[in-house]
Amino acid sequence: MSNVAGHDQPQRHDDDGPPPSSLGGDLGVLAALFVLLAATIACAFIPMGVGNMIASLAIAVAKALLVMVFYMRLKRDAPLLRIVAATGFAFLIVLIVFTLADVITRIPLLTS
Amino acid sequence: MNSATARLAEQFDDVSQQREASTLGMWIFLATEVLFFGVLFAGYAYGHLLHGAAFAEAGRETDLVLGTIETSVLLTSSCLVALAVRAVQLGRQRGAAVLLLCTAALGTAFLVLHGFEYAHEYKEGLVPGLHWTQVGPSAPYKQLFYFLYFSITGFHSLHVSIGVVVLCVMAWRTMHGHFGPSWHTPLELSALYWHLVDLVWIFVFPLLYLLGRHG
Amino acid sequence: MSQTPPSYLQEGQRLRDWLVTRDHKRIAILYAVAITGFFILGGIAAMLIRLELITPRGDLMSAQLYNKTFTFHGVVMVWFFLIPSIPNTLGNFLLPLMIGARDVAFPRLNLASWYIYMGGGVFTLVCLVAGGVDTGWTFYTPFSTMFSNTHVILVASGVFVVGFSSILTGINFIATIHTMRVRGMTWFRLPLFVWSMYGVSLVMVLATPVLAMTLALIMLERLAGVGIFDPALGGDPLLFQHLFWFYSHPAVYIMILPSMGVVSELITASARRRIFGYRFMVYSILGIAVLGFFVWGHHMFVSGQSMYASMLFSILSFIIAVPSAVKVFNWVATLHKGQIVFDAAMIYALGFVGLFMLGGLTGLFLAATALDVSLTDTYFVVAHFHYIMVGGAVMAYLGGIHFWWPKVTGRMYPEIWARIAAAMMFFGFNLTFFPQFLLGADGMPRRYHEYPDRFQLLNVLSSAGASILAVAYALPLCYLLWSLRHGAPAPDNPWEARGLEWQTRSPPPKHNFVEPPQVDRDSPYAYEDA
Numbered sequence: 001m002s003n004v005a006g007h008d009q010p011q012r013h014d015d016d017g018p019p020p021s022s023l024g025g026d027l028g029v030l031a032a033l034f035v036l037l038a039a040t041i042a043c044a045f046i047p048m049g050v051g052n053m054i055a056s057l058a059i060a061v062a063k064a065l066l067v068m069v070f071y072m073r074l075k076r077d078a079p080l081l082r083i084v085a086a087t088g089f090a091f092l093i094v095l096i097v098f099t100l101a102d103v104i105t106r107i108p109l110l111t112s
Numbered sequence: 113m114n115s116a117t118a119r120l121a122e123q124f125d126d127v128s129q130q131r132e133a134s135t136l137g138m139w140i141f142l143a144t145e146v147l148f149f150g151v152l153f154a155g156y157a158y159g160h161l162l163h164g165a166a167f168a169e170a171g172r173e174t175d176l177v178l179g180t181i182e183t184s185v186l187l188t189s190s191c192l193v194a195l196a197v198r199a200v201q202l203g204r205q206r207g208a209a210v211l212l213l214c215t216a217a218l219g220t221a222f223l224v225l226h227g228f229e230y231a232h233e234y235k236e237g238l239v240p241g242l243h244w245t246q247v248g249p250s251a252p253y254k255q256l257f258y259f260l261y262f263s264i265t266g267f268h269s270l271h272v273s274i275g276v277v278v279l280c281v282m283a284w285r286t287m288h289g290h291f292g293p294s295w296h297t298p299l300e301l302s303a304l305y306w307h308l309v310d311l312v313w314i315f316v317f318p319l320l321y322l323l324g325r326h327g
Numbered sequence: 328m329s330q331t332p333p334s335y336l337q338e339g340q341r342l343r344d345w346l347v348t349r350d351h352k353r354i355a356i357l358y359a360v361a362i363t364g365f366f367i368l369g370g371i372a373a374m375l376i377r378l379e380l381i382t383p384r385g386d387l388m389s390a391q392l393y394n395k396t397f398t399f400h401g402v403v404m405v406w407f408f409l410i411p412s413i414p415n416t417l418g419n420f421l422l423p424l425m426i427g428a429r430d431v432a433f434p435r436l437n438l439a440s441w442y443i444y445m446g447g448g449v450f451t452l453v454c455l456v457a458g459g460v461d462t463g464w465t466f467y468t469p470f471s472t473m474f475s476n477t478h479v480i481l482v483a484s485g486v487f488v489v490g491f492s493s494i495l496t497g498i499n500f501i502a503t504i505h506t507m508r509v510r511g512m513t514w515f516r517l518p519l520f521v522w523s524m525y526g527v528s529l530v531m532v533l534a535t536p537v538l539a540m541t542l543a544l545i546m547l548e549r550l551a552g553v554g555i556f557d558p559a560l561g562g563d564p565l566l567f568q569h570l571f572w573f574y575s576h577p578a579v580y581i582m583i584l585p586s587m588g589v590v591s592e593l594i595t596a597s598a599r600r601r602i603f604g605y606r607f608m609v610y611s612i613l614g615i616a617v618l619g620f621f622v623w624g625h626h627m628f629v630s631g632q633s634m635y636a637s638m639l640f641s642i643l644s645f646i647i648a649v650p651s652a653v654k655v656f657n658w659v660a661t662l663h664k665g666q667i668v669f670d671a672a673m674i675y676a677l678g679f680v681g682l683f684m685l686g687g688l689t690g691l692f693l694a695a696t697a698l699d700v701s702l703t704d705t706y707f708v709v710a711h712f713h714y715i716m717v718g719g720a721v722m723a724y725l726g727g728i729h730f731w732w733p734k735v736t737g738r739m740y741p742e743i744w745a746r747i748a749a750a751m752m753f754f755g756f757n758l759t760f761f762p763q764f765l766l767g768a769d770g771m772p773r774r775y776h777e778y779p780d781r782f783q784l785l786n787v788l789s790s791a792g793a794s795i796l797a798v799a800y801a802l803p804l805c806y807l808l809w810s811l812r813h814g815a816p817a818p819d820n821p822w823e824a825r826g827l828e829w830q831t832r833s834p835p836p837k838h839n840f841v842e843p844p845q846v847d848r849d850s851p852y853a854y855e856d857a
Contacts (some may be wrong), residue, residue, distance in 0.1 A: 088143030241551025
């Protein structure tokens with residue numbers, strides 16, 4: 001976004017951020033978060049093997065998205081911010097995946 | 113108290129540019145926090161992958177009730193701070209200040225509950241380096257879990273504490289009319305920080321409190 | 328008929344005005360003074376190392392003192408000199424000017440960055456001197472967590488603090504570039520130096536937090552006696568290396584990307600040619616910044632990392648050579664049919680291209696896992712990274728200091744001395760570090776204060792080169808300082824260069840531009856094509 005250097009334009013006082021959220025919307029998100037919280041606790045008591053971790057993380061991601069998209073207003077704010085948020089998580093995933101790739105593929109040393 | 117105008121810093125051309133830059137800066141900072149905490153999650157991933165059974169055993173001994181209450185507290189506080197920003201945007205400074213103080217109170221409650229947890233864990237001899245009394249073949253791997261437990265929750269609680277202070281400052285400023293519908297950027301940024309604190313916990317909760325519950 | 332405003336140097340000349348300034352140009356100078364001090368200290372450590380290595384016996388210092396000395400050298404040079412060097416001096420000064428802005432997005436944060444840097448830097452320095460650390464700048468576990476009897480926690484916490492200076496700078500630059508470009512300055516009209524500041528900022532904000540937490544984990548493990556790097560708990564010392572190098576490999580791109588940006592400016596201005604392949608230069612900067620995060624395992628080929636992970640990291644390390652090579656080809660292509668004058672800036676720039684190329688090519692040797700088995704932890708590696716960091720980054724830094732000296736200070740430096748120093752630096756550098764490639768290929772290990780007799784000749788040559796290099800570094804310090812008083816006053820655009828910074832006075836007024844600068848719609852390097 002390019003801007004004029006100098007002050008030859010009348011100064012705008014509005015900060016141009018997203019408009020106010022709706023009360024119902026915010027409370028609805030909270031309700032959804034609690035439903036997901038109940039779900040994740042319930043799932044934890046069902047033996048699903050590796051499915052437990054997958055379910056836990058999936059529900060956590062869902063909750064995180066709710067908070068980011070609605071409470072943190074990613075949906076209604078500048079698109080660049082979504083890229084910033086995604087980038088942080090993407091590089092964390094790189095760290096974890098590449099590190100685990102080493103750990104998982106190690107072959108025990110042959111001992112004579 | 114609805115006519116708070118922005119203090120336009122001299123490097124910016126207009127308030128809109130100032131908000132755009134400030135919000136971008138805050139989001140980049142939040143991304144750095146994701147990577148900062150992420151290291152601990154990487155350590156957890158490693159430990160869980162290699163010592164899953166011991167981690168599950170260790171996970172059973174965290175306090176699920178307190179953990180659930182803490183999660184509920186933080187989720188609610190996230191909603192309240194979002195409503196506080198909304199209130200300021202609608203010109204309701206007084207209501208906003210109350211909401212902010214409630215958020216700070218919930219944050220404090222979170223810390224108090226954590227304190228109970230820590231005290232309990234100390235009593236049970238589950239604090240690596242300080243008071244570790246577990247024995248058995250899986251005890252070393254459980255110590256790895258609790259090292260991560262205290263590191264993650266410790267750093268997280270530090271961030272909560274900072275957030276509580278920031279929220280109180282914002283409540284004071286809101287009460288004194290610093291913010292209004294046309295400008296409330298510092299409040300927005302503080303709310304974003306608080307949401308990050310909640311976000312981290314959203315991932316911490318299942319990993320530390322829901323592990324091994326079905327055993 | 329507006330009053331010409333005073334220059335940024337003239338506004339408020341008490342010490343206090345400097346210490347509470349929000350002016351990015353003054354903050355740049357604050358940084359420059361500090362990093363010069365750190366460079367001198369790190370250089371003294373280097374001299375001690377080279378002195379010890381003149382003889383095969385460990386006669387100058389004990390093994391542990393030697394370990395502390397190279398740790399001092401690494402910590403100071405990497406974190407307190409190289410990483411802040413170009414971004415916090417030239418970057419701070421030039422970024423707003425180059426995009427036509429009045430300052431960076433967050434001036435107070437900028438000043439805070441400097442104070443955090445100074446605080447962490449001085450604290451670490453005190454700890455390094457008062458007993459020091461002998462783990463190497465790499466802090467490998469389990470030595471750093473369990474066996475070293477030195478001030479690991481203190482030094483690590485100092486570095487932890489300085490990391491936040493880096494992060495805040497990165498945040499500031501990204502926000503500035505996104506939101507404060509003057510009208511007409513679209514993304515693909517930005518000078519490559521600005522693109523390099525963007526790239527380096529991306530790396531700073533994504534990598535440095537990982538270092539911070541990794542150092543914290545080392546500190547916690549030392550304090551608690553247990554930790555995730557402890558095999559007795561089922562932890563893994565190699566996990567430290569993964570976390571450490573996830574930062575420290577991108578860190579080397581923090582150190583080289585700004586140099587590449589500087590060199591693009593020097594070559595285009597000196598040869599009076601537009602850059603060849605501007606868009607590819609941009610993509611290469613971004614490509615290096617991103618790919619740099621995928622190659623860290625090449626530091627761990629012999630550490631116990633899995634063979635398959637090593638293969639993956641090896642292939643990726645080969646791939647990352649491509650954008651760097653593209654840049655080298657484009658610099659050379661830019662010179663083709665240019666008016667090449669061997670002024671100081673051009674000597675530095677050409678020196679960079681040649682030395683960076685050698686350093687980069689030897690990186691390919693090291694990226695090949697089979698070769699790395701023999702070459703790792705030898706002087707081959709030491710030579711490789713010094714060719715890039717010193718032959719590359721330091722020469723580009725000095726080239727940039729000279730090129731923009733008139734703009735920053737309003738004075739011209741003595742050109743003859745500048746050329747002599749640059750040439751001496753090139754010669755002294757090669758004499759110091761080329762023998763080290765041979766030593767490493769012949770098997771001399773790094774980080775040892777003594778060595779077998781057969782390595783002595785090359786070591787003596789290397790130390791001789793180091794003394795020439797020391798003189799070559801002292802020269803600019805002398806004549807640049809001299810020029811502050813006695814140098815000819817500089818015109819606004821002594822090099823007749825393109826770029827918005829040359830459209831304002833030398834030195835600029837506090838708010839950079841009296842009238843909004845004119846952006847060239849054609850190209851940032853719209854020199855006459857020869």
